[in-house]
Amino acid sequence: MTPTEIAAFVGGTLRRDGSAQIGFVTAVHAANETHAAWFSGKPDLTGRKPSDAQWQALADSGAGVLLLHESVTGNLPPNAALIDCANPGLAAAKLAQRFVGVVPPSQPGVHPSAIVDASAQIGQDVSIGPGCVVEAGAHLDDGVVLQSRVSVGANAKLGKGSYLYSGVVVYHDVELGAACVVHSNSVLGADGFGYSWSGSRHEKVPQTGGLVIADGVEIGACSAIDRGTFEPTQIGMGCIIDNHVQIGHNCQIGAFVVLCGQVAIAGSTVIGDGAILGGRSGSGGHCRIGAGVQMAGLSVAFSDIPDGAIVAGAPAVDAKLDMRGRAILRKMARKRGRA
C-alpha cells in the first residue's frame, strides 16, 4: 500500500507523502522502508510517558510510513511518509489486520481424520481440521474453523466465522456467537462447582444451565468458563478474555468487558458493560461489578461495586484508599527499620 492508500484506510491525514510500498506493520525501532510503524507520544497503559530512548528510536526509525498523533513533531526521520491519526495505535492495529487478518489462513473442508457425527449440521465453507470431533446435533455455522483436535459436544452451536484453535473443548449444548476466537486448550461449558454436603459426602448438583457466549468474543489459552446450574452462564458481546481466566457458573458478564490473565470470577457474579479487570483480579461470587468499573490487578470484589468505580485491594475498595493504606504501612515499616 502507498502512504496515500494507508491514510485513506486508517482515516488519517497525510502530513508528508513518500514513495514507500508498505507490506506490514512493526515496531518503530525494527521497521524498514516496507513497514509502517506507529508512535502516539502518549503515556502507555501503565501511565509511563515515552522514554528518551523511545523518542530517539522514533528519530532513527527506518519505517516507510509513520502513523503519528498530530502532537508528535520535532526530530522525525527525513525519509518516512508521515500520517496523522487521532489514535495511532488503533490505526496500526487496523492496518496490521488488513495485512494478516486476525487468525491464520485455513481451507474449507473436513479433514479425513476428523470425526463428525452424521447428525451434525455443517454450514458453508466450514474448515474442520485433523483429529477434530463433532458430536451429534452440533451446529457449525458458515465459515467456522476448527484448527486441529478440537472437540465440539452434542448440540453445541458455533456462530458464523468463529475460529477455535487446537485443543479447545466445547461441552454439549454450549452456544458460541459469530466471529469469536478461542485459543488452545480452553474449555467452554464444563460443570460449575456446585455440591451439597449430605452429612457423609458432597452430593453433586447437576449443572444443566448451559453457556451462551455472544458475538465477537475472544478467549485466550487455557481458560475455563463453566456452564450454569439451572440457567446459562452468559458472556456478552465483544468481551476480551486472556489466558488462565476462570469464570464460574451462573455469571453474567456484560458487553466489551476486559478480563486480564488469571482473572477468576466466582459463581453468580454479574459484571456490567465495559468493566476492566486487571491481571489476577476477580470476584468472590454473588455480587455485582458495575458497568465501566476498573479493578486493579490482584483486587477482588467481595461485595457490589458501583458503576464506574476505580477499585483496588482485596476486598476491593476505592483505589486511592487502598493505596493510602499501603503507603501508611510501608511508612511505618520504614520508620521501624530505621529505629
Next chain:
Amino acid sequence: MTPTEIAAFVGGTLRRDGSAQIGFVTAVHAANETHAAWFSGKPDLTGRKPSDAQWQALADSGAGVLLLHESVTGNLPPNAALIDCANPGLAAAKLAQRFVGVVPPSQPGVHPSAIVDASAQIGQDVSIGPGCVVEAGAHLDDGVVLQSRVSVGANAKLGKGSYLYSGVVVYHDVELGAACVVHSNSVLGADGFGYSWSGSRHEKVPQTGGLVIADGVEIGACSAIDRGTFEPTQIGMGCIIDNHVQIGHNCQIGAFVVLCGQVAIAGSTVIGDGAILGGRSGSGGHCRIGAGVQMAGLSVAFSDIPDGAIVAGAPAVDAKLDMRGRAILRKMARKRGRA
C-alpha cells in the same frame, strides 16, 4: 414423578399435595408446573439471607413442587405441592441427579478412531470415544468412559465407572479410583517441580512416585495434579476440586476436602479430612493444614494450621485477627484521607 414419589425419594414430608407431574429441577423463578424448585430460607454460603426479591420470586413461583425447609411458611404459591426437607438444597441435588445423572449419557464400545494398545485391559461396558489413546498396560475398569481425545498413559489404572471428559491427560502409572469425574484438559500425574542446582544448570530430579486418587473424586477443567518424587501424591476419597487447581508433588490430601478455583497446593503439603480451601487460597508447601480447617479465599498457609481452625490472609492466621488488621489499616487510611 408425582409429589408423593418425590417426597419419598428425597426423604421429605408432604406438607401439601398437588397434581403436578415433575420432569426436572430448576430455580424458583424459572420453574413451571413440570418443575420442582427449592428454597431453604437460610443464608447462602457467603452468609447473605434471602432478599425480599427472592422471597417474592418464591411467592410467584410456577413450580409444580417446592422443596422447602419447614421454617419456610407465609406467602407461598397456591398451586404448588409443598415438601418439607431437612436440607432442601440437598434434596434438589439428589432429585436432579435422579433425572439427568451427573455425567452425559454414553454408549459402551471403542470408537474406531481410538488407539488402544493391545496390552491394555479393558473392562465391561467401557466407552472409549473418538480420538482417545490408551497406552500399553493401562487398565480401565468396568464402565469407564473416555469422552473424546483422552490420553491414558502406560500402566495407568482407572477405577469402575469413572468418567473422563475430552482432552484429559492421565500420565503413566497414575491410579484413579472408582466413580471419579475429571473435566476437560486437566492433567493427572505430570512431573513435580523438582530440580537441584548444579552450579551451572538445574538438574532435574526424576519424578517416579506416581499419583493415587481415591474413589469419588471430582476434578474440574484445566487442573493439574503432579506425581510424587519417590512416593505417590495422594488425593483422598470424595474430594471436590475446581478448575485451574494446582497440586504439587508429594502432597497428601485427605478425604472430602474442598479445593475451590485456582487453589495452589505447593509440594509436600498434608491436608486433613474435610478441609475447605476457598478460591485462590493455598499452601506454600511442606506444612500441614488440619482436618476441618476453613481457609478464606486468597489465604495461603506457610506453616502448620491446627485442626478446625478458620484462617485468612497470607501468611494465613486466625480469620478474625486478619480481618481486624485490615480494618485497622482501612480506618487509618480513611482518617488520613480526611486530614
Next chain:
Amino acid sequence: MTPTEIAAFVGGTLRRDGSAQIGFVTAVHAANETHAAWFSGKPDLTGRKPSDAQWQALADSGAGVLLLHESVTGNLPPNAALIDCANPGLAAAKLAQRFVGVVPPSQPGVHPSAIVDASAQIGQDVSIGPGCVVEAGAHLDDGVVLQSRVSVGANAKLGKGSYLYSGVVVYHDVELGAACVVHSNSVLGADGFGYSWSGSRHEKVPQTGGLVIADGVEIGACSAIDRGTFEPTQIGMGCIIDNHVQIGHNCQIGAFVVLCGQVAIAGSTVIGDGAILGGRSGSGGHCRIGAGVQMAGLSVAFSDIPDGAIVAGAPAVDAKLDMRGRAILRKMARKRGRA
C-alpha cells in the same frame, strides 16, 4: 551399580564400602538394600532444618547406599555403604536420571494415526505418537518425541531431542530449542493480549512476533506462553517453568530463571538470568526484574527490581520491609483484640 561405581559417577568419596547392588534412588525411610538414598543435613528450601524424625529415619534406613554430606555423621545404619558428596541432593538427582532418564521411553517412528503434512521436515529417530498433528513446513529435529495428541503448527521448529507430552499445542512459527520438555496441555505461542479500543469495540492487534524458547527449558502442565506482537517473546536457556504459568507477549526471560506454579508475567517484562520467582508471584508488565532476583511467593513487581534483590509483597519491595509491615499490622490487630 556398586557403591564404588556410584561414587565415581556422582564424583563423591566412598566413606564406607558395601556389597549392595543399587537399582534406583528413593527416600531414606522407604529405601531397601537395592536403593540409594540421600541426606544433606542442611535446612530445606524453606529454611527448616531436618527434624528429629528425619534424623531417626536416616538411622533406621535400609538403603544399600547413602549419599551424605561429609558433615552428616553419628547414628548411621550399620550396613549401608556411605558416599560423601558436596551436594547429596544433586548427586541423587543425577543418579536417578542415570537409572530412569528424565522422560519416559519412546520408540522412533510415526504412528499411523498421526497426521504429518508432506512438507514437514522430520529428523532422524523422531517419535510421533498417536493422534499427533504436524502442520505444513514444521521442522522436527532428530530425536524429537511427540507423545500423543500433540499439535505442532505451521513452520514451527522443535530442537533436537525435545519431548512434548500429550495434548501440548505449539502454534505456527514457534521455535523451541533442543532438549526441552513440555508437559501436557501447555500452549506455546498463542496470541498475546493486545487490543486497541476503537470507541465501539476492542480492535485486535495482530500478534505476529512469534516465540523463541532456548535449549534445555522445561515447562510444566497447563502453562501458556504467548507470542509477541511484532517481535518474539523469548525464553532463555535452561529455564524451569512450573504448572499454570502465564507469560505475556514480548517478555524476555533470561537463562536459568525459575518460575514456580501460577506465576504470571504480564507483557513486555524483562527478567535477568537466574532470577527465582516463587509460587503465584509475577510482574504487572513493562518492567525489569534483575538478574538473580528472588521474589517471594505472591509478590508482584510493578516497577523495576535491581539485580540480586530479595523482594516480597505487591507491589514487591525489599522482603524485610514487607515482613516488618506485616508484623506491625498483626501486632496492632492482636493488641486491639485484647483491648
